[in-house]
Amino acid sequence: MKKPIEEALDICLKQIREGRPLEEVLKQFPDYADELKELLAIAKTIKDTPLPQPSQQGVASCLVKLARALQSQRQKPRKARLPAYLHFPFPVWARASVFAVIIAFISWGAVNLSANSVPGDLLYPVKFVTERAKFYLTAHPMGKVELRITYSEERMQELVRNLNKRGELSTGLLKAMLDEATLALEDISRLPERERPVYFSKLEYLHEYQKDVLENLRPGVASPQEKEELDNAIQLCQNRRQWMGTMRRRGLTPGRWGPRCGGR
Secondary structure, eight states, X not given: OOOOHHHHHHHHHHHHHTTOOHHHHHTTOGGGHHHHHHHHHHHHHHHHSOOOOOOHXXXXXXXXXXXXXXXXXXXXXXXXXXXXXXXXXXXXXXXXXXXXHHHHHHHHTGGGGGTTOOTTSTTHHHHHHHXXXXXXXXXXXXXXXXXXXXXXXXXXXXXXXXXXXXXXXXXXXXXXXXXXXXXXXXXXXXXXXXXXXXXXXXXXXXXXXXXXXXXXXXXXXXXXXXXXXXXXXXXXXXXXXXXXXXHHHTTOOTTSSOOOOOOO
């Protein structure tokens, strides 16, 4: 079945970033070759163009408009599933514009504008998309591990803020927190062996910290179902920390035996 041009463009961008020649990449999509060649040229121009230096007021105004547009798009049904490495259900031109704004957004250091947002807030879509773009644009494996650990901790902080703000436990944020930590362990297993122990220890500490934070949240959770979800997460964090502590004391880190999660 013929892929949508949006998906074909995503695949081409990823393969070119990995170093494959342009002509070789375009051969995979003969029906879109001419269009893709033009779009890829535009993408390269955007990448090579120096960033402007707008005012903070202008950045804030632009981000508010972008967040509203993103929330409007999220309410529309998705027509096609995109690859896992990009989760933007927008047209090609809109996605290019979003990436351009996001790259500038990261470079200007204006991420603090949405730093304390939680799901449901106006700027949260900007925060989420910015995180995904930052991860996608990070080439070094150690940088990706650092981001995974940071995002897991950020989901935990959002969980706390959401509970304090709305009085309910977000099981979605709880799952996202645990999933990011799992992915961090998988990424650690791909690092050079000499680099693994440092990040392994960071992740072990993160699990201990998350367990303590979740235990402190327990008195504020009223729903029996939410409390059960929270207890399961606390137990999982404890099991992971104990397992990682045992592996560290034995001088083992992910890689030779493959990543595990220290499940219940």
